Amino acid sequence: MVVALYVQKFGGTSVGTPDRIREVADHAARCVKRGDQVVLVVSAMGKETDELLRLAGDVSTSKPGREMDMLITGGERKACALVAMALTDLGIESESFTGSQAGFLTDTTHRNAKILEVNPRRIADAVAAGKVPVVGGSQGVSTDHDVTFFGRGGSDTTAVALAHALDADACELYTDVPGVFTTDPRLVPEARKMDHISFDELLEMTATGCPKPAMRSVELARSYGVKLHVRSAFSWVPGTWVSEEPSMENAIISAVTHDTSEAKMTVSGVPDQPGVAAKLFRSLADADVNVDTIVQNVSDAGATDISFTLPHDQVSAATTTVDALVAEIGAKGVVTDTGIGRVSLTGAGMQTNPGVAATMFETLSTSGINIEMISTSAIRISCVVREDQADQAVTVLHAAFELDKAPADRSDI
Amino acid sequence: MVVALYVQKFGGTSVGTPDRIREVADHAARCVKRGDQVVLVVSAMGKETDELLRLAGDVSTSKPGREMDMLITGGERKACALVAMALTDLGIESESFTGSQAGFLTDTTHRNAKILEVNPRRIADAVAAGKVPVVGGSQGVSTDHDVTFFGRGGSDTTAVALAHALDADACELYTDVPGVFTTDPRLVPEARKMDHISFDELLEMTATGCPKPAMRSVELARSYGVKLHVRSAFSWVPGTWVSEEPSMENAIISAVTHDTSEAKMTVSGVPDQPGVAAKLFRSLADADVNVDTIVQNVSDAGATDISFTLPHDQVSAATTTVDALVAEIGAKGVVTDTGIGRVSLTGAGMQTNPGVAATMFETLSTSGINIEMISTSAIRISCVVREDQADQAVTVLHAAFELDKAPADRSDI
Numbered sequence: 001m002v003v004a005l006y007v008q009k010f011g012g013t014s015v016g017t018p019d020r021i022r023e024v025a026d027h028a029a030r031c032v033k034r035g036d037q038v039v040l041v042v043s044a045m046g047k048e049t050d051e052l053l054r055l056a057g058d059v060s061t062s063k064p065g066r067e068m069d070m071l072i073t074g075g076e077r078k079a080c081a082l083v084a085m086a087l088t089d090l091g092i093e094s095e096s097f098t099g100s101q102a103g104f105l106t107d108t109t110h111r112n113a114k115i116l117e118v119n120p121r122r123i124a125d126a127v128a129a130g131k132v133p134v135v136g137g138s139q140g141v142s143t144d145h146d147v148t149f150f151g152r153g154g155s156d157t158t159a160v161a162l163a164h165a166l167d168a169d170a171c172e173l174y175t176d177v178p179g180v181f182t183t184d185p186r187l188v189p190e191a192r193k194m195d196h197i198s199f200d201e202l203l204e205m206t207a208t209g210c211p212k213p214a215m216r217s218v219e220l221a222r223s224y225g226v227k228l229h230v231r232s233a234f235s236w237v238p239g240t241w242v243s244e245e246p247s248m249e250n251a252i253i254s255a256v257t258h259d260t261s262e263a264k265m266t267v268s269g270v271p272d273q274p275g276v277a278a279k280l281f282r283s284l285a286d287a288d289v290n291v292d293t294i295v296q297n298v299s300d301a302g303a304t305d306i307s308f309t310l311p312h313d314q315v316s317a318a319t320t321t322v323d324a325l326v327a328e329i330g331a332k333g334v335v336t337d338t339g340i341g342r343v344s345l346t347g348a349g350m351q352t353n354p355g356v357a358a359t360m361f362e363t364l365s366t367s368g369i370n371i372e373m374i375s376t377s378a379i380r381i382s383c384v385v386r387e388d389q390a391d392q393a394v395t396v397l398h399a400a401f402e403l404d405k406a407p408a409d410r411s412d413i
Numbered sequence: 414m415v416v417a418l419y420v421q422k423f424g425g426t427s428v429g430t431p432d433r434i435r436e437v438a439d440h441a442a443r444c445v446k447r448g449d450q451v452v453l454v455v456s457a458m459g460k461e462t463d464e465l466l467r468l469a470g471d472v473s474t475s476k477p478g479r480e481m482d483m484l485i486t487g488g489e490r491k492a493c494a495l496v497a498m499a500l501t502d503l504g505i506e507s508e509s510f511t512g513s514q515a516g517f518l519t520d521t522t523h524r525n526a527k528i529l530e531v532n533p534r535r536i537a538d539a540v541a542a543g544k545v546p547v548v549g550g551s552q553g554v555s556t557d558h559d560v561t562f563f564g565r566g567g568s569d570t571t572a573v574a575l576a577h578a579l580d581a582d583a584c585e586l587y588t589d590v591p592g593v594f595t596t597d598p599r600l601v602p603e604a605r606k607m608d609h610i611s612f613d614e615l616l617e618m619t620a621t622g623c624p625k626p627a628m629r630s631v632e633l634a635r636s637y638g639v640k641l642h643v644r645s646a647f648s649w650v651p652g653t654w655v656s657e658e659p660s661m662e663n664a665i666i667s668a669v670t671h672d673t674s675e676a677k678m679t680v681s682g683v684p685d686q687p688g689v690a691a692k693l694f695r696s697l698a699d700a701d702v703n704v705d706t707i708v709q710n711v712s713d714a715g716a717t718d719i720s721f722t723l724p725h726d727q728v729s730a731a732t733t734t735v736d737a738l739v740a741e742i743g744a745k746g747v748v749t750d751t752g753i754g755r756v757s758l759t760g761a762g763m764q765t766n767p768g769v770a771a772t773m774f775e776t777l778s779t780s781g782i783n784i785e786m787i788s789t790s791a792i793r794i795s796c797v798v799r800e801d802q803a804d805q806a807v808t809v810l811h812a813a814f815e816l817d818k819a820p821a822d823r824s825d826i
Contacts, residue, residue, distance in 0.1 A: 018471035052491070058431035060498035067501070070494035070509050074487045078465070081483035085473035088480070096483050101558070122558075145514070145535075 004169040005127070006031065009041040009137065009159035013176050014233040015079045016046035023234060025086035028132055032092055037127050039166065040134040041159040042083055044075025049152070065110025069139075069149040073099065076136035076155065084134045093131040097122060099148075099158065102133070103165075104140030106148045113140060113148035115157070118165040127166075135162065153214030160217045164224040171226050173213050178232040179239030180205075180212055182403035183256045188395050190404035196241045197254055204346045204380040205257045218242070252356065253347035256397045258390045260341040262292060263315050264373065266307040267322060269332025276329050277306060280322070287321045289314045293342070293375040293382060303332075307373055309384065312338060340372065341390025344382040345397065357381055363400040369393050417582040418540070419444065422454040422550065422572035426589050427646040428492045429459035436647060438499035441545055445505055450540050452579065453547040454572040455496055457488025462565070478523025482552075482562040486512065489549035489568065497547045506544040510535060512561075512571065515546070516578075517553030519561045526553060526561035528570070531578040540579075548575065566627030573630045577637040584639050586626050591645040592652030593618075593625055595816035596669045601808050603817035609654045610667055617759045617793040618670045631655070665769065665820075666760035669810045671803045673754040675705060676728050677786065679720040680735060682745025689742050690719060693735070700734045702727045706755070706788045706795060716745075720786055722797065725751060753785065754803025757795040758810065770794050776813040782806050 008031075010024050024040070031038045044052075052072050056063050080096040087094035103119035126133040137155025142148045150157050156173055163171035177185070178193055180202065185191035199222035205212060212218075213230060221228050222244065231239025270276055277296065284291055294308045310318055315336055322334050343364075350356050360381055364371055369392065373384035385393050402410040421444070423437050437453070444451045457465075465485050469476050493509040500507035516532035539546040550568025555561045563570050569586055576584035590598070591606055593615065598604035612635035618625060625631075626643060634641050635657065644652025683689055690709065697704055707721045723731055728749060735747050756777075763769050773794055777784055782805065786797035798806050815823040 018468070021472050055431070056495065056498060059434050059495045060502050062501045063498055064501045067494045067497045067507075067509055070497075070511075071491055074491050074494075078484055078487050081480045081487075082469065082472045084480045084483075085469060085476055088475045088477045089473050094480075096480055098483075098560075147511075 003035060003037055005037040005039070005166060006170055006172055007039045007041060007159050007163040007166065007168045008172045008174060009155055010043065010083075010174045010233060011155065011176075012043040012046050012049070014174055015042050015044075015083060018082075021045075021079075021082050022086045022089075024083055025090055025092075027233065028087060029090045029092045032132060038132050039123060039127060039162060039168070040080075040083060040132060041137045041155055041162060042076060042079045042134060043137050043155040044072075045079050045082075048075040048078070066146055069110045069113070070147050072149050073136065073139040073147055076138055080134040080136040084132075087132055087134070093129075094134060095126055095131055096134045096136070097126075098136050099139030100141035102135045102158075102162070104158070104161070106140040106142050106150075108142045108144050108146070108148070110142075110146075111149060112151045113142065115140060115150075115161055116143070118161050120162060120165045123162065124166060150216075153216070156214040156217030157220060160221045160224075160226050160228070163226045164220075169227070170229050171221065172229045172231060173217075174231060174233035176233060178235060178237060179230050180242075180255070182254065183394055183398045184258070187391055188398045188404075190398065192404050192406075194240050194254060195238070196243070196245075198348055199242060199244060200379055201254050201346050201348055202242055204377060205255055205344070213242075252350060253345055253401045253403065255346045256343065256394055256401070256403065257346065258341055258343045258394050260387050260390055261311060262309040262340065262342060263312050263336060263338040264307055264309050264340045264384060265315070265318060265322065266305055266335045266337070267326070267331050267333075268305045268335065269303045270306050271330045272302050272304050279329060280306065280325060281308075283321050283325055284310075284318060287317050289318045289321065293373060293384070295373045295375060309340070309342065309373075339387045340384050341387040341393070342382050342384050343390055343393040343397065344380055345401070346380050348379055350379055350381065359400060360397065363396050364393055367392060367396045369396075416448060416450055418450040418452070418579060419583055419585055420452045420454060420572050420576040420579065420581045421585045421587060422568055423456070423496075423587045423646060424568065424589075425456040425459050425461070427587055428455050428457075428496065431495075434458075434492075434495050435499045435502075437496055438503055438505070440646065441500060442503045442505045445545060451545050452536060452540060452575060452581070453493075453496060453545060454550045454568055454575060455489060455492045455547060456550050456568040457485075458492050458495075461488040461491070479559055482523045482526070483560050485562050486549065486552040486560055489551055493547040493549040497545075500545055500547070506542075507547060508539055508544055509547045509549070510539075511549050512552030513554035515548045515571075515575070517571070517574070519553040519555050519563075521555045521557050521559070521561070523555075523559075524562060525564045526555065528553060528563070528574055529556070531574050533575060533578045536575065537579060563629075566629070569627040569630035570633060573634045573637075573639050573641070576639045577633075582640070583642050584634065585642045585644060586630075587644060587646035589646065591648060591650060592643050593655075593668070595667065596807055596811045597671070600804055601811045603811065605817050605819075607653050607667060608651070609656070609658075611761055612655060612657060613792055614667050614759050614761055615655050617790060618668055618757070626655075665763060666758055666814045666816065668759045669756065669807055669814070669816065670759065671754055671756045671807050673800050673803055674724060675722040675753065675755060676725050676749060676751040677720055677722050677753045677797060678728070678731060678735065679718055679748045679750070680739070680744050680746075681718045681748065682716045683719050684743045685715050685717050692742060693719065693738060694721075696734050696738055697723075697731060700730050702731045702734065706786065706797070708786045708788060722753070722755065722786075752800045753797050754800040754806070755795050755797050756803055756806040756810065757793050758814070759793045761792055763792055763794065772813060773810060776809050777806055780805060780809045782809075 084094040084096040106113035137158040228242035497507040497509040519526035641655035
C-alpha cells in the first residue's frame with residue numbers, strides 16, 4: 001500500500017469552538033484510519049486574534065512588534081494544544097508544536113516575518129513514529145531567537161511551506177465553503193464550484209465573497225510546485241485543486257469576483273512631467289498605503305488626472321500624504337470616493353481572446369452600469385463601478401459568460 | 414552609587430486588567446528611575462488559567478499533560494508580552510521572555526515540572542543592556558524540548574529561582590495585601606502586619622485567610638538563601654521580609670491562622686500491630702490523597718483509632734481506598750467528618766515556651782470551643798475544632814496572645 005502524506009490546514013472558523021475542534025480531530029482521525037499520514041496546521045480559534053489585538057490596544061499605544069508577536073502567536077498555540085488533546089481522546093497519538101518547535105526559522109521582521117528556512121525534523125520524527133503532529137500556524141523563531149508572527153492569513157503559508165519541506169503529496173486548505181467558486185455563491189445562486197484552477201488565476205481573483213488561500217501562500221505554492229487542495233472542512237467531497245497546469249477544461253473565463261473594500265482617490269491637474277507620479281507613489285509607499293489599481297488618463301493641455309484605489313482604512317493616511325504633496329507637485333486638487341466597487345473577470349484564456357473585454361463592457365453598459373476605471377492584466381480585467389451596482393454587475397457578468405455551465409458546454413465568445 | 418537588582422513577581426490579580434497591567438509597568442518604571450535594576454515575573458491575567466482549564470475540559474477528557482502544559486503556559490506568556498508593551502509606552506526598554514527563553518530547563522513531569530537548571534543568559538544580557546525583562550512565570554522547557562508548567566503558584570518559584578540564578582539582592586513577591594499578617598485581617602481587625610518572619614514560620618502557616626507565597630518557592634528560597642519580600646503591588650510601604658534569621662523582635666508567637674478546606678477521617682478499631690498504619694497511608698498515597706495531620710490515639714485493648722485530615726475534594730477517593738482496606742487490616746469502620754476547621758499558632762520561640770500550648774488550650778476551653786485533634790511541630794501547634802467555631806477560635810487566640818501589639822509590648826506568657 002502506498003501511504004500518502006497530507007498537510008491539512010484548518011482555519012479559525014474550523015477550530016472556533018470545542019465542538020468544532022473535536023470535528024477537526026475526527027476528520028484527521030478518519031484520514032489516519034484509512035491509511036494516510038497527516039500533519040495538521042491550525043489557526044487561532046474564531047475571533048481570538050482580533051481579541052488579542054484589542055487587548056493589546058487597551059494596554060498599549062506603542063505596541064512594539066516583538067511583543068505583539070509574542071502575544072498574537074499565543075492564539076495558534078492554544079488551538080494546536082486543544083486539537084492534539086482531542087486527537088488523543090480518539091486514540092490517535094498526537095503532539096502539538098509551536099512554529100519554533102516545528103522548525104520555522106524566520107527573519108526579524110516582526111508582525112510580518114518572512115520564512116528563511118524550515119527544518120521540520122521534529123514533525124518528520126513524529127510522523128515516522130505514527131503520531132499526528134499539530135502545528136501552530138503563522139509563527140516561527142527569528143535569527144535573534146525571538147518569537148515571530150507571519151501576519152494575518154499566515155497559517156496557509158505555514159501549511160504550504162511545511163508541505164514543501166516534508167515533500168507531502170498535497171497541502172489541503174480546509175475552509176467553510178466547498179472550494180473556489182466562479183463567483184460569490186451567496187450573491188449568485190448559479191455560482192459553480194471549480195474542480196481545478198491555476199495558481200495565476202487564483203492569484204488574480206480578488207478577495208470579496210470568495211474565500212481563498214492567502215496570496216502569499218499561493219505564491220509560495222507556485223514557486224515550489226506544492227499541490228493545493230481548497231476544500232470544505234466537514235465534507236469528503238473533493239474541493240478545488242490548484243496547480244501549475246492550465247485547466248484541462250481550457251476555460252477562457254474562470255471566475256467573476258468583486259471587492260467593495262476599496263476607495264478611489266483622484267489627483268487632478270497633475271503636470272505631465274517625468275518624476276511626478278514617482279514622487280506621489282513613493283510618498284504613499286512611505287506612508288504604508290497599499291495602492292492597488294492605478295490609472296492615469298491621457299494628458300490634456302499639459303496636465304493629467306491620476307486615480308488609484310486603496311483600502312478604506314488607509315484613506316486618512318493617504319489624504320494626509322497627498323494633501324501635503326498637491327502644492328509641491330503643482331496639482332489642482334484631490335478627490336476621494338469611498339463609494340466604489342471593483343468587479344473582475346479572471347481567466348487563463350483571456351489574453352488570446354480580445355472579445356472578452358468587449359463582452360464585459362457591453363454587458364455592463366446594457367445593464368446601465370457605468371464603468372469609472374478599467375485595468376487589465378494578462379489574465380484579468382477589472383472595472384471600477386458604483387459600489388451599489390457591484391452586486392448587479394457580478395450577476396449579469398456571471399450569466400453573460402455562462403459561468404454556471406461546465407466550460408465545455410459554454411458558447412463561444 | 415550601588416545599583417540593586419530586584420526580581421519582582423506580580424500575581425494574576427495584579428495583572429488582571431489593562432489598567433492593572435499599566436500600574437505594574439508604572440511601578441517597575443519608578444524603580445528603574447530611582448536607579449534599581451528590575452526583572453519582572455508575571456502570572457497569567459486574573460482567572461485566565463481557570464478559563465484555559467475549563468476550555469480543555471470542554472474539548473477533551475484525556476487532557477494529556479504535554480498538551481495541557483502547552484495550553485496553560487499561554488496565559489503567562491500573554492501577560493508578559495502585555496506588561497512589556499506597557500513598559501515600552503512609558504519609555505522603558507523592555508522585552509518579554511517565555512520560561513524557555515529565560516533559561517528554565519526542567520524535567521519531563523508535565524503539569525508539575527521540576528527545575529533542573531536555570532541559565533538566565535538572555536535575562537542577564539537584557540539587564541546589562543538597560544532593559545527590563547518580563548518573564549512568563551511557572552514555565553520552562555524540558556530535557557525533551559517540550560513546554561513544561563510548574564503547576565499553580567509556580568510563578569513564585571520562577572521568581573525565587575531567577576533571583577538566585579541572577580544573584581539578585583532580593584525577590585519581591587507582590588500581592589494584593591501589604592504583607593504577611595498575624596492572622597486574617599478580614600476576620601480580626603486588630604491583625605498586625607509582620608515586618609519580618611523566618612522561612613520556617615512562613616512554611617508552617619496554613620493558607621486560609623493569609624495570602625502567602627507558594628510553599629515550594631519558600632522552600633527554594635530557604636535552600637538558596639534568597640531574601641523574600643512579600644509586599645503590596647500598589648504601595649511603597651515595605652511589606653514583610655522573609656529570611657533565615659530568627660525575628661529580631663524575638664517573638665514567641667508570630668501568627669494565628671486557620672484552614673477550613675480540610676475534612677477528617679477516622680479509622681476506628683485498628684489492630685495495634687506493626688505495619689498497619691504503613692499499609693493505610695501507602696494506599697492513600699497511591700491514590701494521590703494528600704494526607705496532612707495524622708493523629709493516632711493511645712491503644713485501648715489492642716486496638717486504636719487513627720485520624721487524619723485531607724482536602725475536601727479528595728474525600729471520595731480516600732473513602733474508596735479506606736473502605737477497601739478496612740476488612741483487610743481488621744479495623745472496625747471509618748467515619749468521615751467534613752465539618753472541621755484547623756486553627757494553628759506559629760512561632761519560632763514556641764519550642765522553648767511550654768506555656769504556649771497551655772494558654773492555647775485554656776483560651777479555647779474558656780470560649781467553649783472543643784478541641785478534637787492536636788498536632789504540633791517545633792514551631793506550630795494546631796487544633797482541629799468544629800468548622801463553625803474556627804473564626805471565633807482565631808479571634809480569641811489573637812487577643813490572648815496580644816498579636817495586635819508589637820512583640821516588645823506583649824505580656825509574658
